[in-house]
Amino acid sequence: MIRKILVLFDTIDIRKEVVRYAIGLAKRTDSALMLLIILHPNFWKKSDPEEAMLGQGELEKAANEALAPHISGIVREGVKVSTEVRIGEPHSEFLKFLAQNASFQTIVWGGAEPLIKAKSPKTEDHWLGRAKSIIDCPLVVPSLRS
Amino acid sequence: MDPKGKILIVEDDEVARKNLSRLLSRDGHKTTAASTGKEAIALLGKDSFDLVITDLVLGEMSGIDLLTEVKRQSEDIEVIVITGYASVATAIEATKKGAYHYLQKPLRADEVRHLIGKAIEKKKLKDQMKVLEEKVRDQAEPELIGQSQSVAELAKLIRQVALSDTNVLITGESGTGKELVAKLIHHHSRRFKKTFVAFNCGGFTEELLANELFGHEKDAFTGATSTKTGLLESANGGTLFFDEVGDMPISMQVKLLRVIQERELIRVGGNKPIPIDVRIIGATNQDIKKTVAAGTFRHDLYYRLNVITINLPPLRERKEDIPLLAYYFLRRAMKKSDRNIKGFSDEALKILRSYDFPGNVRELENIVERAVALASGDTIEVRDLPPDLGEMEIYSYPYKNQEFKTLEALEREYIQWVLRKVDRNKTQAAKILGIDRASLWRKVKKYEVED
Numbered sequence: 228m229i230r231k232i233l234v235l236f237d238t239i240d241i242r243k244e245v246v247r248y249a250i251g252l253a254k255r256t257d258s259a260l261m262l263l264i265i266l267h268p269n270f271w272k273k274s275d276p277e278e279a280m281l282g283q284g285e286l287e288k289a290a291n292e293a294l295a296p297h298i299s300g301i302v303r304e305g306v307k308v309s310t311e312v313r314i315g316e317p318h319s320e321f322l323k324f325l326a327q328n329a330s331f332q333t334i335v336w337g338g339a340e341p342l343i344k345a346k347s348p349k350t351e352d353h354w355l356g357r358a359k360s361i362i363d364c365p366l367v368v369p370s371l372r373s
Numbered sequence: 374m375d376p377k378g379k380i381l382i383v384e385d386d387e388v389a390r391k392n393l394s395r396l397l398s399r400d401g402h403k404t405t406a407a408s409t410g411k412e413a414i415a416l417l418g419k420d421s422f423d424l425v426i427t428d429l430v431l432g433e434m435s436g437i438d439l440l441t442e443v444k445r446q447s448e449d450i451e452v453i454v455i456t457g458y459a460s461v462a463t464a465i466e467a468t469k470k471g472a473y474h475y476l477q478k479p480l481r482a483d484e485v486r487h488l489i490g491k492a493i494e495k496k497k498l499k500d501q502m503k504v505l506e507e508k509v510r511d512q513a514e515p516e517l518i519g520q521s522q523s524v525a526e527l528a529k530l531i532r533q534v535a536l537s538d539t540n541v542l543i544t545g546e547s548g549t550g551k552e553l554v555a556k557l558i559h560h561h562s563r564r565f566k567k568t569f570v571a572f573n574c575g576g577f578t579e580e581l582l583a584n585e586l587f588g589h590e591k592d593a594f595t596g597a598t599s600t601k602t603g604l605l606e607s608a609n610g611g612t613l614f615f616d617e618v619g620d621m622p623i624s625m626q627v628k629l630l631r632v633i634q635e636r637e638l639i640r641v642g643g644n645k646p647i648p649i650d651v652r653i654i655g656a657t658n659q660d661i662k663k664t665v666a667a668g669t670f671r672h673d674l675y676y677r678l679n680v681i682t683i684n685l686p687p688l689r690e691r692k693e694d695i696p697l698l699a700y701y702f703l704r705r706a707m708k709k710s711d712r713n714i715k716g717f718s719d720e721a722l723k724i725l726r727s728y729d730f731p732g733n734v735r736e737l738e739n740i741v742e743r744a745v746a747l748a749s750g751d752t753i754e755v756r757d758l759p760p761d762l763g764e765m766e767i768y769s770y771p772y773k774n775q776e777f778k779t780l781e782a783l784e785r786e787y788i789q790w791v792l793r794k795v796d797r798n799k800t801q802a803a804k805i806l807g808i809d810r811a812s813l814w815r816k817v818k819k820y821e822v823e824d
């Protein structure tokens with residue numbers, strides 16, 4: 228069975244260094260990559276419900292467009308890659324995703340917010356921190372050295 | 374903890390010689406002193422040393438000549454040269470001739486200690502590698518590499534478990550060595566003369582799995598032109614290792630349970646029970662209790678396999694094993710190629726030590742193999758390591774299946790991480806941590822955080 232690394236984002240601002248690290252890790256561990264973007268329906272903060280509904284289609288499109296340039300880069304490096312975009316409450320969507328997919332070797336976090344806020348270091352403040360109890364594998368957060 | 378060693382100090386200045394001896398003896402090293410190169414060579418012939426510290430200017434025999442002679446007698450002894458005056462260029466020349474490093478006069482105690490600690494650590498590592506190579510060379514025995522407490526305990530547990538002949542469940546993250554442990558159990562068991570068969574349960578359909586494990590009778594299905602022996606029969610008397618046992622289809626779990634309970638199997642398309650005696654070792658990186666609770670893994674099979682559970686620690690929990698593992702993989706990679714690489718630069722080793730290896734030992738092995746292929750000199754440098762390791766900070770969150778850590782351990786790790794993030798700027802770190810500088814300083818001292 229192919230080993231898989233999940234690269235998880237909750238934004239369409241995909242940081243290059245996160246993808247670069249994930250590619251390196253995938254090559255070193257003979258793994259494939261799954262890039263997952265989970266966006267809250269309010270990501271673009273549309274207050275009108277109808278607008279928000281229309282916005283979800285646009286959100287999904289924007290997320291796929293954000294992923295596209297990285298996918299070609301990953302394929303060029305010889306790493307197998309698949310992608311998924313989910314729109315919904317991140318914590319709940321993430322749990323559903325995990326239930327529907329085979330286990331991952333590692334989760335690489337490339338999301339917008341730090342998992343630990345500087346002043347109050349509680350991982351439970353973040354939706355991924357709350358999901359940590361059911362994660363079955365290492366969760367790593369790469370960032371460029373200051 | 375800094376390793377202690379046997380040091381030969383060669384210095385013609387009596388005061389300097391005695392001062393250095395006193396400093397190193399107080400630190401726990403065993404020191405011998407010589408005032409000339411000739412005396413040093415005589416001492417080298419009588420005793421073994423880990424490190425020679427020599428002044429460059431010695432009188433009739435220069436420090437460079439002594440270095441050459443030391444390396445001729447034993448390539449593994451590390452040499453540090455002491456230089457003063459305007460002879461730094463000569464000291465650099467010495468490092469090219471094999472000296473570990475140089476110290477410039479006037480000597481500073483902290484600098485001396487740091488360099489000597491590193492040199493002796495390197496020598497000890499080389500010694501361990503030699504012992505390991507001798508053990509592995511003539512034997513087919515798989516080897517568990519590591520000097521950490523967890524590896525020592527694991528080795529002891531493996532030997533105990535091996536003798537018991539019970540089924541075993543091995544758990545641990547991907548890349549931690551589950552198959553290696555299964556092989557070790559087999560090797561130390563009464564079944565060692567019989568077959569060890571490894572099988573990965575992931576990605577098979579039920580039909581393929583049944584055929585592989587149980588074999589089939591002739592004409593059992595279209596294309597079955599002859600009888601085929603399955604893996605269970607092949608492993609009769611020996612050990613069958615199921616990797617990713619959590620991925621086995623439920624229907625196959627039922628059949629496997631029957632084999633374990635009844636000690637017999639029936640080939641696909643057959644009706645004759647065939648007695649078998651096989652030890653089953655299962656492995657998984659999933660939380661198997663969760664899969665049992667979710668109904669995707671049978672609880673009765675779980676209890677049959679889980680007579681003994683061995684949990685393998687991730688590499689980030691035994692970082693003291695990284696240098697030894699790295700050198701082991703280096704030697705192995707060199708055997709496959711025609712490269713002659715002496716070791717790792719201090720910076721490269723530092724990067725490897727500080728990385729958390731989510732891919733565990735497998736990831737380290739691949740990194741070293743790639744580095745050997747890329748290295749242009751006789752040392753693995755930072756440029757030979759994957760660029761992302763040098764460019765990035767990788768923070769890993771504790772895996773939930775780890776043993777509970779104390780508050781102190783968690784606090785220590787977090788302080789260390791914050792300090793790395795702010796480039797050791799204590800003012801910034803204290804602000805982020807919500808404490809004053811004095812409190813941070815006290816915690817850094819208390820936890821002996823790297824500074």
